[in-house]
Amino acid sequence: MTDAPSPDVPPTTRTTTMEDRTMTTAQEVRPARQAARPPAGAARRSASRPRGTTSFGSRLAAVASAAWRPALVLLALFAVWWFVAWRELVPAYLVPSPGAVWDTMVEDWAMLAEHTWVTTMETVVGFVLASVIGVATAVLLVYSPTAEKSLYPLILFAQVIPKIAIAPILVVWFGFGATPKIILAVLIAFFPVVVSAVAGLRSIDPELLEMSATMGASRWRTFRKIRFPGSLPQLMSGLKVAVTLAVVGAVVGEFVGADRGLGYVLLLASGNLDAPLLFADLILMSLIGVVLFLLVELLERLLIPWHASRRGNLVLASS
Numbered sequence: 001m002t003d004a005p006s007p008d009v010p011p012t013t014r015t016t017t018m019e020d021r022t023m024t025t026a027q028e029v030r031p032a033r034q035a036a037r038p039p040a041g042a043a044r045r046s047a048s049r050p051r052g053t054t055s056f057g058s059r060l061a062a063v064a065s066a067a068w069r070p071a072l073v074l075l076a077l078f079a080v081w082w083f084v085a086w087r088e089l090v091p092a093y094l095v096p097s098p099g100a101v102w103d104t105m106v107e108d109w110a111m112l113a114e115h116t117w118v119t120t121m122e123t124v125v126g127f128v129l130a131s132v133i134g135v136a137t138a139v140l141l142v143y144s145p146t147a148e149k150s151l152y153p154l155i156l157f158a159q160v161i162p163k164i165a166i167a168p169i170l171v172v173w174f175g176f177g178a179t180p181k182i183i184l185a186v187l188i189a190f191f192p193v194v195v196s197a198v199a200g201l202r203s204i205d206p207e208l209l210e211m212s213a214t215m216g217a218s219r220w221r222t223f224r225k226i227r228f229p230g231s232l233p234q235l236m237s238g239l240k241v242a243v244t245l246a247v248v249g250a251v252v253g254e255f256v257g258a259d260r261g262l263g264y265v266l267l268l269a270s271g272n273l274d275a276p277l278l279f280a281d282l283i284l285m286s287l288i289g290v291v292l293f294l295l296v297e298l299l300e301r302l303l304i305p306w307h308a309s310r311r312g313n314l315v316l317a318s319s
Contacts, residue, residue, distance in 0.1 A: 096275040101283070104276040112265070116284050119250050119262040122178055123288060126185025127246040131239060133186070134193025139223075141194075142201045159191040164252055171257040181253030181261070188249035189242035196238020200231025236300040243296050247289045262288075 078098065084090055085097035092100075105112065137155070141148040163184055170180035204227055212222045254263025262285050269278040 093273055093275050096279055100276040101279045104274075105280045105283075108277065108280070112280065112284060115260055115262050115265050116288065118178070118260045119247070119254065119285070120288055122181040122250040122253070122261065123185055123243075123246045123292065125178075126182045126249060127189055127243050127292070129182070130186045130189035130242055130246065131193055134190050134238075134242075135197050135235070138194050138197030138201060141198055143219075155191065155194060158187070163188050163249065164255075167253055167256040170253070176257045176259065180256075181250045181258065184253040185246040185249035188252075189246040192238045192241040192245065193235075196234045196241075197231060200234030201227055203234060204230045232300075232304045236296070236304065240293055240296050240300075243292045244289045247285065247292070251285060 081095070082098050084095055085092070137151070141152060166187065167180065167184055170183055174180045174183070208226060209222065212226055217225070250261070251263040251266070254261035255267060258264045262281050265281045266278065266285075268274075269281055
């Protein structure tokens with residue numbers, strides 16, 4: 001039912017009034033839409049930035065927030081070291097001052113750099129070989145029950161044997177070059193890689209593997225698409241342990257028979273009671289392990305950014 005036109009208002013006047021109301025309403029709504037719409041430049045910048053990424057400043061702030069606690073602990077340890085040396089609470093030939101260690105590193109830098117490079121090369125080669133052989137062995141153990149029953153006890157037995165006892169035999173077999181040091185680094189770093197890779201390959205959901213087999217995927221395709229990517233979190237944890245143990249293996253091999261490397265310098269410094277050189281050598285050994293560990297950590301960030309452990313690190317760093 002429509003309302004009858006009022007006799008007091010002409011029809012033309014009533015039509016004009018309705019148009020004015022419509023135009024007024026459109027003018028009120030248009031500024032609100034324009035205010036809600038973001039500027040073109042801001043929309044372009046937000047579209048150009050991928051979803052889930054953060055700016056360089058926020059990343060730098062996250063790194064600083066995560067690093068200030070270890071830096072504070074190191075500063076406290078350095079202060080204790082400096083105080084002990086300054087007050088001569090311990091003889092200088094046992095605990096040298098930080099200044100004496102720094103002077104030794106500056107004066108003997110060419111010699112220390114050469115030996116550091118030798119130890120680093122032995123460590124990296126041993127770690128890479130241990131990673132490749134360890135992953136291949138883990139795949140064999142997971143896919144072959146016969147190989148697991150035959151080889152796994154032998155791998156455990158080889159890990160229990162002290163590697164310092166094997167080092168002289170390796171020197172007799174392979175001489176005084178880099179080969180026995182690399183082999184010793186492989187032997188020490190091999191076991192964590194195998195254990196972590198086996199645990200990772202077996203941690204895949206069986207229903208996911210059954211669905212893959214039902215859809216006709218081959219063993220190689222299932223391994224490449226499901227098993228190996230799913231095992232990366234456990235495998236990367238084992239690799240971070242193995243890379244630090246590889247440093248130990250290379251240095252232990254240099255203890256037994258070598259004329260180069262930080263282990264050889266350590267023997268010379270301890271034999272001559274050269275405490276500053278001894279401390280400088282230990283610092284360089286630690287730096288090698290820390291740098292290699294950080295490189296594996298970076299590789300883990302690139303390979304498994306989707307894993308819950310990586311997201312947990314971001315939460316902890318921001319808290």
